[in-house]
Amino acid sequence: MKKFQIGILGLGTVGTGVIEILREQSENFKKRFGVSFQTKKVLVKNINKKRSVDLQGIELTEKIEDIIGDPDIDIVIELIGGKTIAKKAIIASLEAKKNVISANKDLIADDGRQLADLAEKNNVGFYYEAAVAGAIPILRALENSLDSDRIESINGIINGTSNFILSKMRQQKMSYRQALSLAQELGFAEADPTNDVDGIDAAYKLQILADFAFGKQIEQKDIQMSGIRTVTQQDLNDVSELGYEIKLLANASLIDGRFTILSRTDLST
Structure with a gap:
């Protein structure tokens, strides 16, 4: 052994x-x-x-x-x-x-x-x-299983803290501050939650994913970022009536030679 x-x-x-x-x-x-x-x-x-x-x-x-x-x-x-x-x-x-x-x-x-x-x-x-993505073996899949494929886009929720906060706000009608405090109490958010709630953590992960998926090294200053601090119950109610939810989404796309990479609050079905 x-x-x-x-x-x-x-x-x-x-x-x-x-x-x-x-x-x-x-x-x-x-x-x-x-x-x-x-x-x-x-x-x-x-x-x-x-x-x-x-x-x-x-x-x-x-x-x-x-x-x-x-x-x-x-x-x-x-x-x-x-x-x-x-x-x-x-x-x-x-x-x-x-x-x-x-x-x-x-x-x-x-x-x-x-x-x-x-x-x-x-x-x-x-x-x-x-x-990136905790226990989901996405990097291994990109490197081994999908290395011969042409990947055009990566899109998803890759920050658990912001997702927890938004889910509690929507499901239990908590304010942003209440949901953040609960996340900190449970150990899902740091005492300083800046990286998670401002899209910085997701941007770091996007940099890594872009390198694996597209073979491109991206600097964080080139990533469009926005967070969830300003999301209110009214925002959640308004988009819910239209059949959407507000999520912190990470997106990297390479289409027709044009590269875009975003870490921002957006609508999700």
Whole structure:
């Protein structure tokens, strides 16, 4: 049986979930794939902080070098977020011949190709399927199943937070502020929800999708963006009478050589 040791950078909500899933699915991984995963070390800001997850057998460290420099660690999972520190950590991990997994859409949108090239150069993997559409394997499908097809357009809802807020506003007649507070309370929205509600998060994902679908690297400044902050109950009622709903839609199109890419509030049937 092949055994892999894992180092995780960050122990927030996602990091905690990763540890729990690896434990819960350990027997399933062994039976189905003949592999065993062990979380060896986790980078945290404060070792003494009390946590709800079982960390038995896992070493906590406040030094990123303890993970990147550990020769026994095969896989590094980057969950720090942001761009500067995360990029340095990923580059150092790849150069140390470690496979890297990340869902850092902000970083990947701008530097995904560079990091993928570095991984190839060092004969390791750089995986970021979860950066777009969560558990839906859209990047894998674009790269493997649809690579010989000519894709003309991508259109859909790719930000869960804004979709949750708009759904609560429509279904339960909440105000925008009430729906946002509920999303934050449930952990669906950050304390600062700017990226989600202003279309920025969807724009990052569109940058990644456009690269896979059309082979084009787009800068965020070239994407038309608008958010959901100004949507009211009256807006929802007006469009509902016409058979529509208001959604934050992401669209990238390449038709007759003309490329358009949008992340904005629009009507959906």
